[in-house]
Amino acid sequence: MNETKKKLKCAVDIGEALLMNGGEIYRVEETINHILEAWQIENYDVYVLSNGLFASANETAEDACSIVRHIVNPQVHLGRIAELNQLSREICKSKMSVDAANECLESIKKMSSHSLMETMIVCGLGTGCFTYIFGGTLQDSIISFIIGIFIGLFLYKNHASRFIKNIFGGFIAAVLASLFSMMVPIHIDKVIIGDIMPLVPGIAFTTGVRDLFHEDYLSGAIHILDAILTGICIAVGVGTFLLIMNGGFK
Incomplete structure (x- = not known):
């Protein structure tokens, strides 16, 4: 060479x-x-x-x-x-x-990535804090923290495509929030919103906007399209469970 x-x-x-x-x-x-x-x-x-x-x-x-x-x-x-x-x-x-x-x-x-335990704890803390920020109570935040741990486990162990991961991630968040709402009084909407935050494509969207400002229109459009599709996948996952619960497919 x-x-x-x-x-x-x-x-x-x-x-x-x-x-x-x-x-x-x-x-x-x-x-x-x-x-x-x-x-x-x-x-x-x-x-x-x-x-x-x-x-x-x-x-x-x-x-x-x-x-x-x-x-x-x-x-x-x-x-x-x-x-x-x-x-x-x-x-x-x-x-x-x-x-x-x-x-x-x-x-x-060769630098190691985050361990399973780190991912689960950080995901739980993040979801709990976001639930509180979006108007949830302390009890809602605690439930979100518990669900967030399971979301972190799912994201760490699942190696499917991002679209499949986001659909099922949103579905799992909605299912667990619904199960906890049957046991303790919580604001299920606040809990679901907090628990889908680890799936939200914030980096892709902000990177796309930054690329557009730097007149890199192709890369910017790709990142923003990726963010939009990811958001749709999350909505499909959560919406599917809510439709099932409300008898929407009858």
């Missing part, structure tokens, strides 16, 4: 890792551009989409090269993004070698 290809591959690997862990489109492009400039690659082009990455370098020279990556099922991991941003700063500041950058990148990729 020639030196240009080696540098381009490392820069693209870092950009791909950023995109896989929830990095914004324009930040991924800027990161790859800054790294290539730091490594004195002058003739290059980088184009990033929400699920794809295209890069080329020295197109008119003998060592011309290009790389295409398909990004599948990105997951948000802010810890990895922070480390990847620090790595790119180190490359630009100290002109870190390609081999050293690759070693750091591999260690970042």
